[in-house]
Amino acid sequence: MTSIHIKNGLLIDPVNKVNQIGDLYIAEGKIVSVINEPSGFKAESIIDAENKVVCPGFIDLSTRLREPGQSRKASFRSESVAALSGGITTMCLQPDTNPVVDTSAVAELIKELAKKAGYPKIFPIAALTQKLEGTELSSMLSLKKAGCIAVGNANQPVSNLLILRRAMEYAASHDILVMFRPNDYWLGNNGCVHEGVFATRYGLPSIPEAAETIALAQCLELVELTGCRVHFGQLSCKRSVIKIHQAKKYGLQVSADVAAHQLHLTENSIIPFDSNYHVIPPLRTDSDLQYLRDGLASGTINSICSDHQPHDIDAKLGAFPETEPGISSLETVLPLMLDLVAQDVITLEQGVASLTSNPARVLRIDSGALTVGFSADVCVFDLNLEWQINADNWKSQGHNTPFWGKAMKGRVTHTIQSGHLTYTAF
Amino acid sequence: MNNIQINTEGKLKHFLSIDGLPKSLLTEILDVAESFVGVNDLQIKKVPLLRGKTIVNLFFENSTRTRTTFELAAKRLSADVLSMSIATSSTSKGESLLDTIRNLEAMFVDMFVVRHAISGAAHFIAQQTAPHISVINAGDGQHAHPTQAMLDMFTIRQIKKDFSPLKVAIIGDILHSRVARSQIQALNTLGVDEVRVIAPKTLLPAHVECMGVNVFHNLNAGLKDIDVVIMLRLQKERMTSALLPSESEYFKCFGLTEDKLKIAKPDAIVMHPGPINRGVEIESKVADGPQSVILKQVSNGIAVRMAVMAMAMQKQGIV
Numbered sequence: 027m028t029s030i031h032i033k034n035g036l037l038i039d040p041v042n043k044v045n046q047i048g049d050l051y052i053a054e055g056k057i058v059s060v061i062n063e064p065s066g067f068k069a070e071s072i073i074d075a076e077n078k079v080v081c082p083g084f085i086d087l088s089t090r091l092r093e094p095g096q097s098r099k100a101s102f103r104s105e106s107v108a109a110l111s112g113g114i115t116t117m118c119l120q121p122d123t124n125p126v127v128d129t130s131a132v133a134e135l136i137k138e139l140a141k142k143a144g145y146p147k148i149f150p151i152a153a154l155t156q157k158l159e160g161t162e163l164s165s166m167l168s169l170k171k172a173g174c175i176a177v178g179n180a181n182q183p184v185s186n187l188l189i190l191r192r193a194m195e196y197a198a199s200h201d202i203l204v205m206f207r208p209n210d211y212w213l214g215n216n217g218c219v220h221e222g223v224f225a226t227r228y229g230l231p232s233i234p235e236a237a238e239t240i241a242l243a244q245c246l247e248l249v250e251l252t253g254c255r256v257h258f259g260q261l262s263c264k265r266s267v268i269k270i271h272q273a274k275k276y277g278l279q280v281s282a283d284v285a286a287h288q289l290h291l292t293e294n295s296i297i298p299f300d301s302n303y304h305v306i307p308p309l310r311t312d313s314d315l316q317y318l319r320d321g322l323a324s325g326t327i328n329s330i331c332s333d334h335q336p337h338d339i340d341a342k343l344g345a346f347p348e349t350e351p352g353i354s355s356l357e358t359v360l361p362l363m364l365d366l367v368a369q370d371v372i373t374l375e376q377g378v379a380s381l382t383s384n385p386a387r388v389l390r391i392d393s394g395a396l397t398v399g400f401s402a403d404v405c406v407f408d409l410n411l412e413w414q415i416n417a418d419n420w421k422s423q424g425h426n427t428p429f430w431g432k433a434m435k436g437r438v439t440h441t442i443q444s445g446h447l448t449y450t451a452f
Numbered sequence: 453m454n455n456i457q458i459n460t461e462g463k464l465k466h467f468l469s470i471d472g473l474p475k476s477l478l479t480e481i482l483d484v485a486e487s488f489v490g491v492n493d494l495q496i497k498k499v500p501l502l503r504g505k506t507i508v509n510l511f512f513e514n515s516t517r518t519r520t521t522f523e524l525a526a527k528r529l530s531a532d533v534l535s536m537s538i539a540t541s542s543t544s545k546g547e548s549l550l551d552t553i554r555n556l557e558a559m560f561v562d563m564f565v566v567r568h569a570i571s572g573a574a575h576f577i578a579q580q581t582a583p584h585i586s587v588i589n590a591g592d593g594q595h596a597h598p599t600q601a602m603l604d605m606f607t608i609r610q611i612k613k614d615f616s617p618l619k620v621a622i623i624g625d626i627l628h629s630r631v632a633r634s635q636i637q638a639l640n641t642l643g644v645d646e647v648r649v650i651a652p653k654t655l656l657p658a659h660v661e662c663m664g665v666n667v668f669h670n671l672n673a674g675l676k677d678i679d680v681v682i683m684l685r686l687q688k689e690r691m692t693s694a695l696l697p698s699e700s701e702y703f704k705c706f707g708l709t710e711d712k713l714k715i716a717k718p719d720a721i722v723m724h725p726g727p728i729n730r731g732v733e734i735e736s737k738v739a740d741g742p743q744s745v746i747l748k749q750v751s752n753g754i755a756v757r758m759a760v761m762a763m764a765m766q767k768q769g770i771v
Contacts, residue, residue: 226657227471229571229594229633234658299572343550343580345573347593 028070029053030447032440035075035406037061039082040379041395050080052402055445060396071447073440075406081378082394083115083403083443084359085385087205087283088259088331090352091117093139094132095124100336100423105356106145108422110449112357113381113405113438114332116393117145118205121153122180128153128164130172137173147403147443149175149389151205154193158182163193167200175389176257178205181306185211187244194254203389207259208241208266209307218347220308224293231347233308235263242266246273249280257388258282260333262307264317271326281388282326284318285333286362287353289371291315291428301342301349302428305335319371322380329385330377332359336424354424358415360407364436374409406440413437456578464763466578466587469596470637478641482606485752485759491528492754501762502531505562509535510552511590512568517726517750518590518600522565525757531563553577561585563761571595571630586764588757594630600725601634603756605642607749608680611721615639621648621674621716622665623706624684624733625655627695631725632684633663640664650674650706654695671706678716683708683724686733699732709735713743721745 032050037060039045048061051069058064086109092100109117119136121127127136133150140148152169154177156162166177177197184190197204217233219225225232242258246269249256258270261284270282287305292315296303303309321327335352342349363377372380386394393403412435413419415427441449457473459465464477491499507526511519519535526533538552549568556564563586566574571593578587591597605615612618620639626632626649639647640663649660650668661667668674675681686702696702713722722734722744730736739746 221658223659223662226659226662227633229596229630229657231571231594232658299575340548345549345568345570345576345592347570347572 028445028447029068030071030073030442030445031067031069032073032075032080032404032406035078035080037080037396038375038378039396040375041383042397044396045375050396050404052404052442052445055402057396057398057400057402059398073406078406078408078439079374080404080406082382082396083405083441084113084381085116085389085394086114086332086334086356086359087118087257087329087385087388088120088285089117089334089356090120090122090336092336093123094135099338099341102139102143102145104421104423105334105336106143107449108356109145110441110443111421111438111451113360113407113441114356115403115405115441115443116147116149118149118151118175118389120180121151121178122158122182126153126157127151127169127174128156128158130165130168133169133172133174144448145443149173151175152177154179154204155184155189160184160186160189163196166197166202170200170202176203176205178207178259181207181209183209183211183241187248190245191248191252194248194252194256198252198254201255204254204256205259206245206256208238208245210237210241213237213240218304218308218351219296220293220310222293222311224296228298235265235310235314238263238307239265239269242269246278246280249273249278255279259331260285260288260307261318261327262288263310263314267317267321267326271321274326281328283329283331283385284322284327285355286330286359287333287355287428289315289318289322289330289366290362295428299346300428301344301346302353302426302430304346304349304351305353306351319366322366323372323376328380328388330359330363330380332356336422337426338424342426352426353428354422354426356422357420358427358429358434360438361434361436364409368435402442402445404442405438407436407438409436411435411437456575463766464760467598467760467764468574468578468587468589470598470601470634470641471596473641475641475643478602478605478638481602481756481759481763482609484763485602485606485755488755488758491758492751497528498530499528500530502526502529502765505531505765506560507531507533507563507565507761508556508561509533509565509590510538510556510567511536512538512566512573513591515567515590517753518567521750521753522590522757525754525761528754529758529761531761549573549576550580553581557582557585563588563764565590567591569593588760588764591630594628594633596634597630598634599753599757599760600631601638602760603749603753604635604682604723604725605638606752606756607723607745608721610748610752611745612679615642615644618644618679619646619648619677620644620680620682621650621678622682622684623650623671623674623708625686625690626651626660626684627655627657628687629684635682636663636665648674648678652696652705655690671712672715675712675715679720681708681713681716681720681722683722683734685725685727686729703732707733707735708738710737710741713738723749726750
């Protein structure tokens with residue numbers, strides 16, 4: 027095990043209320059001291075973090091690495107590098123792989139793939155229902171024991187509310203977190219963009235806000251009925267934020283996240299028929315974006331996720347509605363968060379919390395903080411470093427991002443995972 | 453995005469959508485079409501403008517009228533024309549849209565006329581084809597059907613001369629209609645006084661007013677003071693997808709009858725892109741009546757499509 031001394035960085039750790047220039051000491055895979063040098067500490071490597079931020083590694087609540095089953099799109103190997111270069115040291119993986127994560131064997135295979143790729147901090151999310159079909163419960167307890175952090179139905183609906191109720195009751199019995207992306211299948215009507223001005227103008231099948239908010243409202247009622255702990259993922263609209271705010275005020279045990287791109291793009295951003303803007307939930311309106319931003323600033327929305335969905339070229343090559351939805355986004359989470367700080371939407375400390383301590387609290391894991399004794403997952407980034415998204419700088423196998431070719435500000439320079447320096451930019 | 457339709461000299465390269473095209477270009481299409489009307493009356497109905505050029509009609513969706521008039525338009529311009537019904541061809545063997553296009557490109561084609569069931573298909577093909585090839589959209593999903601809209605504009609101008617004082621009503625299934633979208637854009641670009649859409653909420657897109665139309669749910673109210681009545685075809689499957697209760701109730705509310713037509717101006721014209729569902733959206737007496745210009749629209753389709761094809765080829769210095 028190596029020992030690392032990170033010098034003169036701006037330490038930001040919302041949990042321990044640290045926001046000052048200082049040093050961080052890492053040894054034996056753990057954080058051994060913050061600010062004060064431990065006696066007799068011998069650093070095998072020193073990182074000069076002057077003019078840089080040093081914070082806990084980021085925790086991503088919704089990622090897809092495409093293995094098993096779709097390795098033509100991406101692999102653990104390619105996406106691990108992408109995640110580390112984006113400062114992400116822990117990832118929760120959606121269960122809609124092929125096969126679906128509905129047996130312990132698949133969960134174990136995923137952990138094995140992660141280990142082989144040198145990225146151990148993978149948490150599979152298990153399927154809530156078998157094959158994600160929404161009809162029979164998965165073996166949640168066995169899946170939890172096999173290392174799954176939560177259960178969820180990915181983008182597949184659970185249309186039968188009795189099944190959803192029972193799934194939530196069963197999860198609650200074993201204190202298992204349910205991660206739920208609210209989406210009413212019928213109201214969604216196979217749409218590919220928001221039901222708004224853009225869809226009308228370009229004649230594209232569309233998804234109303236109600237497809238999300240009705241499913242969200244139903245699930246909130248079931249939270250009250252079952253006492254299940256639910257995290258609502260990838261919210262996209264104003265009324266979802268209002269509903270989560272009310273539910274929290276009322277005392278329900280719920281949390282929520284938003285994908286980074288939803289805080290920056292709206293239907294007005296879409297270049298007509300450019301399939302890189304095809305994403306589900308769809309990009310909505312300026313007012314939705316404003317509420318999502320306000321929700322993040324007020325704490326109604328706990329965290330920012332990447333909702334990373336890498337694709338091969340063919341998946342995005344076709345007429346817009348026929349292409350596959352999703353954005354490759356591990357590497358843009360940090361600059362997009364920093365842009366919100368630059369626009370005074372949130373403070374830097376809030377931004378870091380939304381990527382570290384807040385998701386850690388949702389998952390109830392000892393991570394997301396620079397606490398002595400915690401596993402040393404650390405991210406060092408330069409707030410002001412400008413870079414361009416292009417083939418030279420991009421690590422993910424999926425080049426499907428609407429930000430391709432754009433200039434970004436803020437970049438990770440070092441990532442440490444479990445005490446190992448796993449990524450350096452230069 | 454729609455700029456891919458226009459080359460650096462402002463000339464038409466592809467014709468994919470009315471959206472984003474300037475009034476001057478739409479007027480030019482109408483003027484060029486007018487010059488082609490006479491060709492239909494010649495003893496030998498041909499001009500040699502596109503001699504030696506190969507045009508492929510790629511119809512991924514069934515069509516009779518549109519395909520036939522595109523074919524005739526190409527032939528009257530002396531082009532070699534090949535019509536393919538892809539619904540029953542390669543794609544059913546699993547070949548992708550792009551592969552189909554690449555294969556035809558390899559056969560030295562100069563122009564694709566494309567109809568496809570998915571919105572954006574024509575844009576996609578235009579972006580992917582070799583730079584010398586022009587793409588004409590003959591209808592993509594619910595997005596656009598620009599040549600239909602232009603032949604409608606041509607017909608309106610033929611009869612009414614000036615667009616500026618006109619009040620136009622489009623009646624029926626606006627939601628699923630690529631024709632309506634293109635018509636609304638063309639009418640507004642050409643500067644009519646008012647465009648109205650008349651339909652139940654189930655057949656209107658959300659926020660349709662953002663396209664510059666006034667919305668009516670009542671036919672009688674909507675037809676008042678109207679100069680041009682455009683009826684849209686009602687697809688049978690709208691009944692099974694719970695958008696409407698029945699054909700008969702639809703006809704009662706939105707069907708155009710002689711009595712209803714009397715609410716519009718006395719010299720109002722009645723249009724329909726076809727094919728007509730007699731007794732569903734329009735009464736036979738109206739469809740075949742003195743105010744109907746439905747067959748005139750069909751004839752004008754040839755001249756307008758000749759104009760668009762010739763203009764798109766002009767960028768190569770041919771015309």
